[in-house]
Amino acid sequence: MRDAPVSLRDLERKARYLRRWVVELIYAAKSGHLGGSLSIMDMLAALYYGVIRVDPARPDWPGRDRFVLSKGHTAPALYAVLADKGFFSKEDLFDGYRRINSIFQGHPDFKKTPGLDMSAGSLGVGLSAACGMALGAARSGAGFLVYSIVGDGETNEGEIWEAAMFAAHHRLDNLTVMIDMNGMQNDGPTRDVMDMGDMSEKWRSFGWSVRDVDGHSLADIQAALRDASASRGRPGVLICRTIKGKGVSFMENNIHFHGAVPTRQEYEAAMRELS
Numbered sequence: 001m002r003d004a005p006v007s008l009r010d011l012e013r014k015a016r017y018l019r020r021w022v023v024e025l026i027y028a029a030k031s032g033h034l035g036g037s038l039s040i041m042d043m044l045a046a047l048y049y050g051v052i053r054v055d056p057a058r059p060d061w062p063g064r065d066r067f068v069l070s071k072g073h074t075a076p077a078l079y080a081v082l083a084d085k086g087f088f089s090k091e092d093l094f095d096g097y098r099r100i101n102s103i104f105q106g107h108p109d110f111k112k113t114p115g116l117d118m119s120a121g122s123l124g125v126g127l128s129a130a131c132g133m134a135l136g137a138a139r140s141g142a143g144f145l146v147y148s149i150v151g152d153g154e155t156n157e158g159e160i161w162e163a164a165m166f167a168a169h170h171r172l173d174n175l176t177v178m179i180d181m182n183g184m185q186n187d188g189p190t191r192d193v194m195d196m197g198d199m200s201e202k203w204r205s206f207g208w209s210v211r212d213v214d215g216h217s218l219a220d221i222q223a224a225l226r227d228a229s230a231s232r233g234r235p236g237v238l239i240c241r242t243i244k245g246k247g248v249s250f251m252e253n254n255i256h257f258h259g260a261v262p263t264r265q266e267y268e269a270a271m272r273e274l275s
Helices: 008-029 034-039 041-048 072-085 090-096 125-140 158-169 190-194 199-205 218-230 264-273
Strands: 066-069 146-151 175-181 209-214 236-241
Touching: 008 034, 008 041, 008 072, 008 090, 008 218, 008 264, 034 041, 034 072, 041 072, 041 146, 041 175, 041 218, 066 072, 066 125, 072 090, 125 146, 125 158, 125 175, 175 199, 175 218, 199 209, 199 236, 209 218, 218 236
Parallel strands: 066 146, 146 175, 175 236, 209 236
Antiparallel strands: none
């Protein structure tokens, strides 16, 4: 089932308070990846509130659309969305995040956590799994759609491009990928670690239908997702131009917050900005 459309203003408010949850989660656990979790929140909000077909009351519903978070270290953002959707409670999430034996680990585990379709760990693997799901749906006539978020730093992985060739070869038009183009990764700016060149042209050369999107415009993301899902003959990719640490001024474009835990003063300042 797909949610009724949410007004743009309500969607923006939702993304803002879910960013608060992310900051709270990571500060309380003293572990996690803030920068990328904040940069993908608008992409997740656009997807989960009005586009993707899921049912929190039936997490394993066969007709649901699938989602793969390939950049699994940004799990706090996905956990926050799934809790808000009702797959599990906010209280359980806050009590369990990154605790031993919890279902809410630093990288998502689909065998334990309701609402997940794929576990994550080594970067690059998720897109291959999404391709397999899309191929299975196409060959079985299942009719569900598959979505995935991939990091721009993650595209340094050769497996991403093997999966890209695979999806184009099999004409997986039921697959849509969003690239989190925030320009930074663990070791520094992506252009310095490994310059991937013109990302739009690169994916286009691999046979994909490409849309260049403001990754913080909820309206633009939703429109591009619907457009990509309706196109035929080629997999679709959204090159989402984002800001690492989006929503907290001193975290934005600050490589320190790729994996750093905020101090108490930074936490309080972030919560004020996101209020």
